Amino acid sequence: MAIEQQRARLLVSCQDRPGVVANISSFLYNHEANIVQSDQYSTDPEGGMFFMRIEFAWQEEKTAFSEIKQAFSVLADAEHYQWRMEQASRKKRMAIFVSKENHCLSELLWKWRAGELYAEIPLVISNHPDNKEEVEAYGIPFFHIPSTKANRREAEDKAIELLHEHNIELIVLARYMQILSPTFVSTFPQQIINIHHSFLPAFIGANPYAKAFERGVKLIGATAHYVTDDLDEGPIIEQDVLRVNHRHTTADLRIAGRQIERIALARAVNWHLNDQLIVYNNKTIVF
C-alpha cells in the first residue's frame, strides 16, 4: 500500500560558508524527508550570500508539518539562516486589482480555473465597474472601489481593510492603472506583483507603447516585477518580448503587447505561488 506523501518547500538565505547544504540535507534526512528538488545560488562562493530552495516529500502521518518547522527553526537560529517553509498543498490567498483592460485578468482567471495557478482568489478589486460580470462568472466577489485624486487615501484604506479581512498574501496588479501610495506598498512588502507594459528599464512610466512607437523599436516588451516605492523600479521577476515593425501603430503595439503582458504576468504569479522567488538586493532569484 502506497503511503501518501506531502510536499513542502524550504527557502534559506545566509552568508555563504561550507557545510550549509550538508547541515540542511542531514536535518531533512533525520526527519525522514526526501529531497525531491533542490537549487542553490551563491552571489560569490567566497564570502558572498547563499540562497537555497529545496522541495521535499515527507509522511505527514508520522511527522506533523509544524513539528518539522519547529525543529528547523532551532537549527536556523543556531546557524543564522533566514528562511521560510511552506506546505505545497496550502493555497496562497491572492487578490487581483484591475482597471478597465481585462486581458491580464482574463488570463489569470482562465489559468486559475484550469488548475495552472494554485491559489485561492477571495476577491477582485477594481476602480471601474467594467469587469464585474466576468469576475462574478468565476464565482469570485468583485469590489468596485472608485479612486480619484480626491479620495485616493480613503480608497486605499478601504482596499487594505478588504485585503486584511480576507487574509490576502499576494496582490496582483493586472493592469491596475493607479499608482499605489508608499503606505499601501509598505503594508504588503514583496507581496505585490505588477505588470508593466514595456521592457524595463526602457519606457518607464506612462504610455510606454506610445514611447516605443515614437522611438521606433523593433521589439516590444513586458515586465512583471515586485512593486516598491520607486515607480517601475522594483525587482524584475520576468520579461518577455515580441517582434514588431514599422507598420505597427501605437494602437497595434497595444494590442500585440497584450500577449506578452499576459504571459509574463502569469509566469511571475505562478513562480510566486510556488515559492520559487527570493528577492535580494532589488533583484529576484528565480529557482
Place this chain on the structure above:
Amino acid sequence: MAIEQQRARLLVSCQDRPGVVANISSFLYNHEANIVQSDQYSTDPEGGMFFMRIEFAWQEEKTAFSEIKQAFSVLADAEHYQWRMEQASRKKRMAIFVSKENHCLSELLWKWRAGELYAEIPLVISNHPDNKEEVEAYGIPFFHIPSTKANRREAEDKAIELLHEHNIELIVLARYMQILSPTFVSTFPQQIINIHHSFLPAFIGANPYAKAFERGVKLIGATAHYVTDDLDEGPIIEQDVLRVNHRHTTADLRIAGRQIERIALARAVNWHLNDQLIVYNNKTIVF
C-alpha cells in the same frame, strides 16, 4: 536560349496619393522591366507619406541601366518623388571600424567570405593593432589609427581621408569604442551603422552589461542603429534579445551578449547592402 536578366532596386518616397503605384509600375512595364518583388508602406493612407521598394528585372542588352535611371528621373521630377535606383550586381564599398573585441568583426568577415554579405571591403580601421592579423588573413588592408583625447581630430581626419580615398559608402562600427564627432557623422549621413550592446533605449551609454546586471533584467539585448549626433539615439534598424538569469555575472552577460550583437549587426548590414532600409522621422522602414 535564356536571356540573362539584371536586377535593380528602386526606392521611392513621396506624399501619399492615388496613382503612385500605377505610375511607377507602368513606367517599369514600358521599359520592359518585370517587378520581381515590391513592398510599400504608408504612414497614413489619407495624407501621410508613402514609401516603396521595388525589385525589378530587365534585359541590360536592350536597355542600359543609366537609360532607365535617366528616364525615371524625369518622372520623379514631375511627380516630386525622392528616390534611389541601385543595380543589384554592384557591390557597395564598406569599411569596418573595430577596437579590441573582435566578435562582430569576425562575424562580418566570415559572412562576407561565405557570400552572405554582398559588398567590397577595401579596408578595416582600428584604434588598436590587435585584429590586424585576422583582417589581413582575409586579404583586407588594416589601418591602425590610434585615437586619444589629444589627437582625436587628427585621427578622424586621417580616417575620413582614407574613407574618401576608397570611395566608402557604408561604415560599420563593429564594437568601435570611440565616440565619433559631429563632423565625422555629418560627413556620412545614414551611412554609419553601429551595434550597441543593449536593448535601446534601455542602458544608453557606457557599460550596458554592468547596468543590466545591476538592474537584474531577465533578457539582455543588442541594437543595430544608424549613427546620428545623439549618442545611441539614431534610427534603430534591428534588435535582438537573449534570456539570462540571476546566475549571470556582468562578465557572463558580456560573453552571452556577443551572440546577439553579432546577429543583429550582421542582419542590419545585410539589409543596408540590399537597399532594404529607408530612414524617416528618426525611424527605419525595413522592406
Place this chain on the structure above:
Amino acid sequence: MAIEQQRARLLVSCQDRPGVVANISSFLYNHEANIVQSDQYSTDPEGGMFFMRIEFAWQEEKTAFSEIKQAFSVLADAEHYQWRMEQASRKKRMAIFVSKENHCLSELLWKWRAGELYAEIPLVISNHPDNKEEVEAYGIPFFHIPSTKANRREAEDKAIELLHEHNIELIVLARYMQILSPTFVSTFPQQIINIHHSFLPAFIGANPYAKAFERGVKLIGATAHYVTDDLDEGPIIEQDVLRVNHRHTTADLRIAGRQIERIALARAVNWHLNDQLIVYNNKTIVF
C-alpha cells in the same frame, strides 16, 4: 469635410509575366481607388507563378463595391487571373469545433470579444457538453453533437447541415479530437483550420506530447494548418515553439503547450479572416 473611405482586399494569382502590377494598379487608379498596402510573391520570376495581395481604399458613395468587382472580373477574364475581392468591413462567418479541452476555444472567444478577431461566430459545435456554459456566456449558440464510431456519418451530416444553415465560411478546429471524413473536408475546401499540438511534421497523429517526451526534445511546438484528407499533412499556416527541459513530464508538456497552441491558432485564424492567406502547392503564402 472628410469623405469616409471603405477598404477592400484583392488577391490575384496568375502565371508570372511583365505588366501584371501595372495592369492591376492602373485598374484601381482608374476606379479612384488608392492602394494602401500591397505585397507580392513570385515562385520564380522567369516563368513561375505570381501572387499578389492588395489592400485598397475607395469611396463607396461614388462607386459601389459590386461595380468595382464586376469591372475587375472583365480584366481578370481577359488576363486569366485567379482572384478574390473582399470588403474589409464584411465579417466572415466562422464556426468553432471543440472537444473537452477549452484553452483554444477560450482564446478565440476572448480575442473575438476584444475585437482582435473580426468575424461573426454564429455557432460552436462540440462532441461533448463540457464547454456549453462558457460558449453561451458569450451569447453564442452551442450545439452538442455526440460523435461515436457508430454514428459518425450522421453526426457529420448534422454538422454540415448546421454549417450550411448558418452560411459558415470558416471552420476552426480548436482542439476537436475527431478525424473528419473526406466528405466533410471536401465540402469546405481551404475553409477548415486545425491546430495540431506538435511541430509538424514531427509527431504526426495521436499523443504528440507523449511522443515528444519519449524522444526527449528540447523544444515543443504547435502547428496551425488547413485540413486536407491526409491527416496532419495540410498546408501549414503558422507554427510556434516553446523551450522545455528534462524535468517536463508528458503532463507538463501538455500544459505548457497550451500557450503556443493558443497563439499559433489565433494568429492563423486572424490571417484567414484578413484575407492574408493563399494556398498553392500544399503550402501557404502569408501576406
Place this chain on the structure above:
Amino acid sequence: MAIEQQRARLLVSCQDRPGVVANISSFLYNHEANIVQSDQYSTDPEGGMFFMRIEFAWQEEKTAFSEIKQAFSVLADAEHYQWRMEQASRKKRMAIFVSKENHCLSELLWKWRAGELYAEIPLVISNHPDNKEEVEAYGIPFFHIPSTKANRREAEDKAIELLHEHNIELIVLARYMQILSPTFVSTFPQQIINIHHSFLPAFIGANPYAKAFERGVKLIGATAHYVTDDLDEGPIIEQDVLRVNHRHTTADLRIAGRQIERIALARAVNWHLNDQLIVYNNKTIVF
C-alpha cells in the same frame, strides 16, 4: 592572503532514495569542500532514478584531487552510485570532424580562441582538403582523410588511430557529411556530438532543408545530439529554431539555418565540456 581554490564537478546517478544529498554533501563538508552549485533531478521521487551534479571548491594544497576521488569511490561503492568527478581546470581533448561547409567549424574555432570553449583541440579531421588553411591558421593540425564507399573502413581505422594517439575524449561532427560505422560509434560511446540541420525528429536523414521547403514549414530547426547507431536517433542535447516564410527557397533555408546550427552545436559542446550532461534512457539531462 587569499588561498587559491580549485573547482571540481561531481556527477552521480543512482536509485532515488532518502539521504543521498545528505550523504554526498556531508562527504564534501568532511573533505573541506564547499558546494558552489548543485542541481538534481529525479525521474520519479518514489522509486525512480536520481541524478545530481555538484560543483565544489576545495584547497588542493591541503587535499589532492586524487585523494578526494579515491575517498568518494569508497562511498560510491557502498551506496551503489554511478559517478564521475572531474577537475574544472583540466581541459578535455576534443577533435572536430568537418566536410566542406565550414560555418560550424569556424564557430567552434572562434569560440575556442575567445575562451568560450574550454578544451584542447589537438586535431581536425576532414574528408575534404577545403578547410585546411583556416584550421592551420589556428595552429591546429589538419588531417585530410578522403573517404569513399570503397575505403570507408580504412579511412575510419586511420581516424580511430589518430584519435587514440591524441587521447581524444570528445568528437564533434561539425557538418561531417559521412555516416560513421557502428564500430566507430561504439569506440566512442557518448563522446560524439553531431549537428543535424533540422528540428528532429522532423526531417531525419539527407537534405532536411529541401524537405522543409517541400513541406512549407514556418520555422526551421537545428539539433545537436549524441551519435548512436540509429541515424539521427541519439539523445538530443540542444535544439534551436528560426522563423522563415514562403519566400525562402531551399538555398535560402540552407544559409539561414547556418546561424542556428552554429548556436545549437556550440552550446551542446560547451555543456559537454563543462560536465553538464548525463544521458539516461536515450535522453539528456542538462544541468
